[in-house]
Amino acid sequence: MLNKNYNHKEIEEVLLKEFYEVNKIEPKFKNPSYSIVIPPPNVTGSLHMGHALNNTIQDFLVRYHLLKGYDSVWFIGTDHAGIATQNVVEKKLLKEGIKRKDLSKEEFLKYIWDWKEEYGNIILEQFKKLGIYAYFDKARFTMDEEYTKAVKKAFVHLFNKGYIYKGKRVINWCSRCLTSLSDLEVVHKEKENNLYYVKYKLEDEEDYLIIATTRPETILADTAVAVNPKDQRYIKYINKRVFVPIVNRLVPIVGVEEVDISFGTGVLKITPAHDFNDYKIYKKLKERGIDIDIINIFTKEACINLEDSKYYGLDRFKAREEIVKDLEQMGLLVKVESHRSNIGHCYRCDNIIEPYYSDQWFIRMDKNDPLIGRAIEVVKSDKIKFYPSVFKKVVLDWYENIEDWCVSRQIVWGHRIPVFYCKDCLNIWADERDEVKNCIKCNSDNIYQEEDVLDTWFSSALWPFAVMFWPDIDKFNKYKTFYYPTNVLTTAREILFLWVSRMIFMSLEFINDIPFKDVIIHAVILAPSGKRMSKSLGTGIDPLELIEKYGADSTRMGLILQVGESQDVKFNYEKIEMAKNFINKIWNSIRYYQFRLSSNYDFKYKLKDKDLVNLINSWILIKTLYLIENLERYVKEYKFFDYVMSLYHFVWNVFCDWYLEFTKFIELEEFKDTIEIIIKVILVYLHPIVPFVSYYIYKNLFNEIILDININDLVDNLNKRIDDMENVKAIDNLIELIKFIRPYVNDLLFVSKQNNIKLENVFIHLQGLEKLFKDNYISDLLNIISIFTKSKITELSDDQSFNKYYDLYYNDVLIRIFIEKDLIDFYRNYILKELNNKIQQKEKIEKLLSNNEFINKANLDVIENYKKELSQINEIITKNNQILNLLRN
């Protein structure tokens, strides 16, 4: 027998052992199969709300398909997360008084590896607390030995195909992490800053051009000034020259169409080394044969590198202050305006990004190449489907406007780029071998390897096939037969481009197949305030705390309950409570059944008609079939919210509220088989949402492991049990009738109490039940109705105190409610209210029906429905008027 109340702590801790130590979770290489790869969490990470939701959804799908008889496998692991991890370790070392600068590359790497060995699996242990059914024994790591082979193989392949090149470009530079970043790793934030208007003196003239800039420190790197050739104000200056202030460098004035006439003064200073737009203009000018200089004025730390300058060694912001001060002194600063603009920040350390001219490795991303072209094709043709579908367009737009991918990073933690340089013959080649000692061209041993490492997203782009041991072809093919492409990828929007879109083209390139069939993009859960959940802002809610307080089951279910399709939601504790209460409800419904199993039960009333008993059983079985039909559809459409809600309402409002109550009039043997199958269905379909409690109850009640059950067999059994399909509607009618009567009874009791009138029972009389129910049920039904509505059912009353009554109709059943004479006044008002209500409805419908256009154009069944309704309303109105007359006496 279960305890009185559900307590997650008694269940979950015990079951965790059973889930992960006793039962082996591993691929069985059987058909039908189902597979998912996890978005690998960062090794530095700890379980946050996004993970909790994301993994709940995946676990739902994995467990659901297990129960459907699939060989359902969830591949998991962690991501080395290059910069993020390096930063974490760097900070930790600093706390211990160890500076990164004082360490050799090898020493630093050793520290990071040690850190990884110690802390790197914490997040997976945290995932277990959610109860996820994943292939933990083979949890992969993006820098494990086999994975590294995949990365090298992929790089060499792309290199040899000519997709990878090294180039000097302006890239995003983080002067704190000391590395380049891809465009996607830069977070733009709108900020208030100053717009400085600065005079640039013309050569040989006493005239000035005034230029607005937000970054006066970059004046030091100006190598041209540009105006729009359509701008009448400035046409005359094109091809003249100006002096760059402070450095007094003579630079040309060029005409460039990209210059925004309306911004600032319409004159733009060109700083090709430290501005993306300026760099573009620089390249464009070069195509036109105009060669301007590129001057890099910053060190890697973003300090001024000009040795003979007075600003030498100053940080970029300090330099800005000084330069503004000097410009003012020289009388060259015209004015300062405040201005809002978007500024790029490092997505790992939030430092302001510096556009920086340097040597980097790129992958050519061109929609006309097969690499991207094939990705576009599979998305366009829905070979990969997005849920919700809007993301199809979002991804396609990104592919269509894609830019080359900067994949080199100047950090130590990552896959070292497998490119080698020969100092003798100057050969440069990519090599996937573990040890490379000689030049492949001239055999010289005077070679060295590239120092840069790869963008962490390069390795994660290979994830779906690398976790299945590609490029070990024998091993991979074994997995591929059953698990590739994977069925679905579940993720948040923010890594759609960083990760999802890249996996697609990598998989097409290397496996010649899509990596997954469906992509679910789920909502983001915001803090209750509507802000992003963030540890640093203190707005985060820790799922581990939720699990501790409410249990993993309630947390999982509560998360699904608050997340619709992809609309972001504010975190809602009430939904977690709702889930917990629901679990308690199920728990207690099982307790009731156990109670019936184990003791003699005193009936208040026992149903006499066996047909009615069968009907009640058939009724719940059919309701269950409808439920299952809906649930299966919701899974196919990835409508988890609808899945959970329909189970919720079925369990609570159908199974508990009605079926269990009905069984209180029925002998155990007469409903045992039925209730067992219903309970099994409920628990099995609940299992993907609340694995712990469903597992626990199933074992407690049936002494079986829920995961050994096959839903399909269960449903077959259920179908066999139904023996009265046709009359099953009668039970719905009974329920509706009871619900219809209840408020009236409740009101009478309430009014009597208010007026200090003793009213032991409300008396009602029912007529015409035979119109809705079979004759032989009726005496049973009268008793049921009496108990459920807490009223006494009479034939007719001769008692003088009940000589007033009024009549209600439910379909064709007349419900006569007897009224004590002291309550008559109250009831008159009650009926008047009812009457007014009906009259309003009547007028509305009559108006509609007298509208010719409505009659001509509306659907026939719509019109019929209105007509039917009108006649019903009319009947009620007539009756009520009669009653009012009666009550007036």
Place this chain on the structure above:
RNA sequence: GGGCGGAUAGCUCAGUGGUUAGAGCGCUUGCCUUACAAGCAGGAGGUCACAGGUUCAAUUCCUGUUCCGCCCA
């Protein structure tokens, strides 16, 4: 600047071209009825952001406005 999404009960959110627009929580009335007070039976609470349009009919479809959020540059 370009694109996308949202605005529905006090709160968090579902939903729908056609009777009276729903849920949970909150509020409220009555019940400790032998599964459950984490419960049971009731009740109150909505100009479906605003303005136009399409339609016999709009909260739902279209356009615009305002506000909020996200993505890209």
